[in-house]
Amino acid sequence: MAFDAIETPNGTSGKIIGGAGTYIAWAANHLMQPLDIVSVVGGDFPEEEMEALSEKGVNLDGVEIKKDQKSFYWSGKYHQDMNTRDTLVTELNVLADFDPVVPEQSQKSNFLMLGNLNPGVQMSVLDQMKKRPTLTALDTMNFWMDSAMTELKKVIARVDVLLINDSEARQLSNEYSLVKAAHKIFEMGPRFLIIKKGEHGALLFHKDQIFSAPALPLKEVFDPTGAGDTFAGGFMGHLAHTNDISFDNMKTAIIMGSVLASFCVEKFGINRLKEITDLDIKKRIRRFTELAKFDIPFD
Amino acid sequence: MAFDAIETPNGTSGKIIGGAGTYIAWAANHLMQPLDIVSVVGGDFPEEEMEALSEKGVNLDGVEIKKDQKSFYWSGKYHQDMNTRDTLVTELNVLADFDPVVPEQSQKSNFLMLGNLNPGVQMSVLDQMKKRPTLTALDTMNFWMDSAMTELKKVIARVDVLLINDSEARQLSNEYSLVKAAHKIFEMGPRFLIIKKGEHGALLFHKDQIFSAPALPLKEVFDPTGAGDTFAGGFMGHLAHTNDISFDNMKTAIIMGSVLASFCVEKFGINRLKEITDLDIKKRIRRFTELAKFDIPFD
Numbered sequence: 001m002a003f004d005a006i007e008t009p010n011g012t013s014g015k016i017i018g019g020a021g022t023y024i025a026w027a028a029n030h031l032m033q034p035l036d037i038v039s040v041v042g043g044d045f046p047e048e049e050m051e052a053l054s055e056k057g058v059n060l061d062g063v064e065i066k067k068d069q070k071s072f073y074w075s076g077k078y079h080q081d082m083n084t085r086d087t088l089v090t091e092l093n094v095l096a097d098f099d100p101v102v103p104e105q106s107q108k109s110n111f112l113m114l115g116n117l118n119p120g121v122q123m124s125v126l127d128q129m130k131k132r133p134t135l136t137a138l139d140t141m142n143f144w145m146d147s148a149m150t151e152l153k154k155v156i157a158r159v160d161v162l163l164i165n166d167s168e169a170r171q172l173s174n175e176y177s178l179v180k181a182a183h184k185i186f187e188m189g190p191r192f193l194i195i196k197k198g199e200h201g202a203l204l205f206h207k208d209q210i211f212s213a214p215a216l217p218l219k220e221v222f223d224p225t226g227a228g229d230t231f232a233g234g235f236m237g238h239l240a241h242t243n244d245i246s247f248d249n250m251k252t253a254i255i256m257g258s259v260l261a262s263f264c265v266e267k268f269g270i271n272r273l274k275e276i277t278d279l280d281i282k283k284r285i286r287r288f289t290e291l292a293k294f295d296i297p298f299d
Numbered sequence: 300m301a302f303d304a305i306e307t308p309n310g311t312s313g314k315i316i317g318g319a320g321t322y323i324a325w326a327a328n329h330l331m332q333p334l335d336i337v338s339v340v341g342g343d344f345p346e347e348e349m350e351a352l353s354e355k356g357v358n359l360d361g362v363e364i365k366k367d368q369k370s371f372y373w374s375g376k377y378h379q380d381m382n383t384r385d386t387l388v389t390e391l392n393v394l395a396d397f398d399p400v401v402p403e404q405s406q407k408s409n410f411l412m413l414g415n416l417n418p419g420v421q422m423s424v425l426d427q428m429k430k431r432p433t434l435t436a437l438d439t440m441n442f443w444m445d446s447a448m449t450e451l452k453k454v455i456a457r458v459d460v461l462l463i464n465d466s467e468a469r470q471l472s473n474e475y476s477l478v479k480a481a482h483k484i485f486e487m488g489p490r491f492l493i494i495k496k497g498e499h500g501a502l503l504f505h506k507d508q509i510f511s512a513p514a515l516p517l518k519e520v521f522d523p524t525g526a527g528d529t530f531a532g533g534f535m536g537h538l539a540h541t542n543d544i545s546f547d548n549m550k551t552a553i554i555m556g557s558v559l560a561s562f563c564v565e566k567f568g569i570n571r572l573k574e575i576t577d578l579d580i581k582k583r584i585r586r587f588t589e590l591a592k593f594d595i596p597f598d
Contacts, residue, residue, distance in 0.1 A: 212516070
């Protein structure tokens with residue numbers, strides 16, 4: 001949970017609410033409740049934002065508030081293609097020495113989503129779980145591969161699902177073919193690999209099974225920030241809601257993640273995720289179905 | 300119809316048979332017959348290659364043989380990622396002054412595929428048609444956009460389907476969003492736009508409808524040469540066979556194109572396309588169906 005300031009070719013956001021935990025919660029709460037967050041914010045984090053999450057059935061007991069410190073702050077500028085960006089400012093603030101505390105009632109959660117953060121923090125949360133969750137998913141990025149690969153691999157070894165993008169899958173496995181990359185990553189621990197490809201959709205690998213999910217082509221990507229977190233939130237939200245980790249239900253979960261991510265990019269920050277209704281989501285699911293379905297008439 | 304010499308990280312092909320027309324014919328003939336090619340070769344083009352096509356029901360009356368000249372020759376080297384390549388040699392030879400002649404029996408064809416070539420040659424073929432085909436498709440590339448945009452736009456104005464890749468769609472339309480690009484390209488003439496995205500699959504645009512086709516993730520892409528031509532051949536082959544240009548059947552045609560392209564890249568040149576059977580194709584179609592299908596259980 002953090003502050004972002006975003007520049008895109010469409011405009012500047014000013015200082016707005018961001019953070020992997022925020023996006024994951026706003027995505028998942030459309031699909032399931034209750035949902036517990038473990039995070040840290042400073043005294044500058046707006047109380048009304050916490051209340052807005054609370055009202056949606058999000059339990060914030062695991063969010064530490066360090067009143068005399070400032071929340072994490074990131075500022076970035078997207079290039080014309082919206083796929084690449086420059087970081088302008090990173091202020092760790094409360095994240096510099098974040099020591100997460102998982103509240104007792106969250107220690108037996110069945111679905112655990114470890115958002116993109118320092119692998120040490122992710123490991124600490126894993127260590128505090130009193131039983132092995134039905135499913136644990138980990139989101140990470142090239143930054144941690146470059147700076148903390150040893151630590152990261154230890155966490156990866158303990159999760160069921162790894163979510164990364166295609167270049168990160170190649171970096172982690174040292175294989176160009178994503179099929180080969182998936183099998184190398186399975187040897188590292190995870191049973192499921194999700195490769196996020198932005199405008200090209202997502203791939204799910206499990207044993208020898210593969211699912212390819214489309215992305216919805218959009219007239220305009222307004223702000224891609226948080227799309228990956230939102231995807232993860234939608235994915236885990238659907239699985240937690242249905243309590244079914246079959247490969248077929250994981251496919252559906254990936255579509256739910258893609259649906260929520262397709263809303264996320266339509267406005268700055270979490271604004272679009274906050275306003276969408278169940279009906280908006282159902283309509284968008286239908287567009288995904290239309291987008292991907294085809295018939296093969298065998299002769 | 301031409302000679303290629305290909306270097307990939309997997310090895311070198313030596314001088315082998317290539318050319319858009321060859322790939323299109325070898326792909327399409329798995330789905331429909333008869334098929335007429337209009338092309339030009341030199342006296343060096345192997346007679347047994349012509350015979351192999353003839354035996355498969357391909358009509359070569361429109362292939363001019365310039366006995367005292369050499370066939371077009373291209374040599375290229377792929378980088379490690381198999382998506383980018385350097386051209387090592389281009390010898391136009393018989394293509395330098397190619398003046399295509401469409402035989403009388405081909406002038407009333409219902410399905411016309413204009414392979415990737417000089418737009419002037421494509422226009423000459425169009426001009427020789429005695430009636431407007433049910434469907435005309437055009438494949439082209441950035442090389443012609445850079446060197447002959449005015450000529451190219453005149454041909455584009457007269458076709459129903461344009462096949463290009465994503466960066467070419469952006470170059471042609473001057474729009475980054477592929478949705479916006481599609482609508483600008485519709486204003487140029489075509490009613491259908493197919494955007495080929497290689498390992499990321501393909502998109503079909505028509506009015507406000509969009510179809511997203513997956514690509515089959517492969518353990519190894521042995522040689523990507525001709526994959527786009529093969530895709531075009533499979534696409535048009537299916538449409539010609541079924542004589543149905545509804546949007547739903549175009550979706551199926553795109554899957555057929557993707558299926559054939561997924562074979563093409565498994566060996567050098569046309570080798571894999573030559574050896575696959577109907578059963579191989581049916582099995583591969585099933586893999587595409589498994590790859591893309593998902594269920595949405597509405598609550």
